[in-house]
Amino acid sequence: MGGENCFVEQKATKEILLRVTNVCGQCYESLCEGDDVYYDMSTYRYLCKRCKDELSERMNDECEIEEEGEGLF
Numbered sequence: 001m002g003g004e005n006c007f008v009e010q011k012a013t014k015e016i017l018l019r020v021t022n023v024c025g026q027c028y029e030s031l032c033e034g035d036d037v038y039y040d041m042s043t044y045r046y047l048c049k050r051c052k053d054e055l056s057e058r059m060n061d062e063c064e065i066e067e068e069g070e071g072l073f
């Protein structure tokens with residue numbers, strides 16, 4: 001779980017929902033006021049908790065997605 005520090009946890013406020021986005025940047029699920037949302041600092045988008053968890057598991061400490069099954073001997 002190297003990627004946990006690549007996200008900023010926030011509560012979805014009206015301000016965020018109106019001015020930035022009201023859907024998750026990954027799965028496009030609706031975000032509601034008061035939800036926990038996660039700002040992805042490498043792609044500048046808000047994610048729901050589930051997508052944050054999925055991505056952070058694949059990230060290394062530099063917030064890069066580690067590709068699986070390619071480039072390996």
Ligand SMILES: [Zn+2]
Nearest residue numbers: 024027048051
């Ligand atoms: Zn999502």
